Amino acid sequence: MNFHILTLFPEMIMQSLGTSITGRAIDKGLISVNAINIRDFSDDKHKKVDDYPYGGGAGMVMQAEPVYKSYGYLVNHIKLSKENPADFKKPRVIYVTPQGSIFNQEMAKELSQEEDLIFLCGHYEGVDERVLNMIATDYISIGDYVLTGGELPAMVMIDAISRLIPGVLNNDISSEFESLQDNLLEYPQYTRPEIFMGQKVPEVLLTGHHAKIEAWRRKQSILRTYERRPDLLEKANLTEEEREYLTRLIFQKNYDIYDSK
Numbered sequence: 001m002n003f004h005i006l007t008l009f010p011e012m013i014m015q016s017l018g019t020s021i022t023g024r025a026i027d028k029g030l031i032s033v034n035a036i037n038i039r040d041f042s043d044d045k046h047k048k049v050d051d052y053p054y055g056g057g058a059g060m061v062m063q064a065e066p067v068y069k070s071y072g073y074l075v076n077h078i079k080l081s082k083e084n085p086a087d088f089k090k091p092r093v094i095y096v097t098p099q100g101s102i103f104n105q106e107m108a109k110e111l112s113q114e115e116d117l118i119f120l121c122g123h124y125e126g127v128d129e130r131v132l133n134m135i136a137t138d139y140i141s142i143g144d145y146v147l148t149g150g151e152l153p154a155m156v157m158i159d160a161i162s163r164l165i166p167g168v169l170n171n172d173i174s175s176e177f178e179s180l181q182d183n184l185l186e187y188p189q190y191t192r193p194e195i196f197m198g199q200k201v202p203e204v205l206l207t208g209h210h211a212k213i214e215a216w217r218r219k220q221s222i223l224r225t226y227e228r229r230p231d232l233l234e235k236a237n238l239t240e241e242e243r244e245y246l247t248r249l250i251f252q253k254n255y256d257i258y259d260s261k
């Protein structure tokens with residue numbers, strides 16, 4: 001999978017994604033990260049890429065021209081990198097913006113199927129709308145807050161997508177349960193020592209009895225999701241028995257509230 005990032009701060013991207021798990025994935029050739037500096041495509045003698053907004057208002061806006069030129073250069077580069085030109089199709093261009101759909105695990109899974117992805121990182125007050133109309137295919141936000149630039153959102157997304165690519169993690173997570181899969185949070189995890197400051201690891205995890213461990217983990221997942229993200233449960237795929245367990249949890253909570261009054 002090839003990630004391409006149009007940014008004013010390529011060093012920020014390369015430094016961060018070049019370390020830890022994504023760094024190893026780059027070294028192994030499982031992913032590639034190519035950050036293009038939009039400033040290199042400015043015709044201005046001072047390499048300026050922003051200007052005042054038409055109509056007035058605070059802040060500056062990234063100009064259309066350098067963004068469009070950097071995009072053209074990048075698409076050409078991607079085209080030339082294909083051994084067979086017939087394999088080339090224009091990659092999706094994700095403009096990371098607080099005005100986009102909120103990124104989630106399902107989107108990460110869907111995007112991990114692409115061969116190439118382009119991320120456009122805005123700065124200042126954003127990017128001239130006209131170039132967005134021409135090149136952006138997706139508008140994605142990482143949450144309802146405003147950051148100073150699109151580099152962190154692009155990296156958040158690239159990290160989440162990368163770990164879904166086979167071989168990036170040591171274990172294959174497609175067969176492992178983890179948070180947000182099936183709209184449930186992951187069960188609690190423990191490692192050695194068996195007792196930490198008087199707290200013991202739940203007995204069942206020491207039995208080696210796989211079916212019992214699975215059953216315990218599933219219940220813990222439901223309980224945890226109920227306690228921390230009850231909004232997810234509506235879409236969770238629960239059995240009849242699990243629904244009854246959930247009803248008992250809800251009943252118990254209501255009872256506790258009533259009882260404590």
Ligand SMILES: C[S@@+](CC[C@H](N)C(=O)[O-])C[C@H]1O[C@@H](n2cnc3c(N)ncnc32)[C@H](O)[C@@H]1O
Pocket residue numbers: 095096097098099120121122123124125126127140141142143144145146147148149150151153
């Ligand atoms: C200060 S923000 C501009 C916000 C813009 N004035 C608005 O109200 O939509 C600068 C850049 O940071 C990025 N950004 C900020 N918050 C983001 C978020 N929550 N998700 C994704 N990108 C974000 C975008 O690329 C944006 O162009």
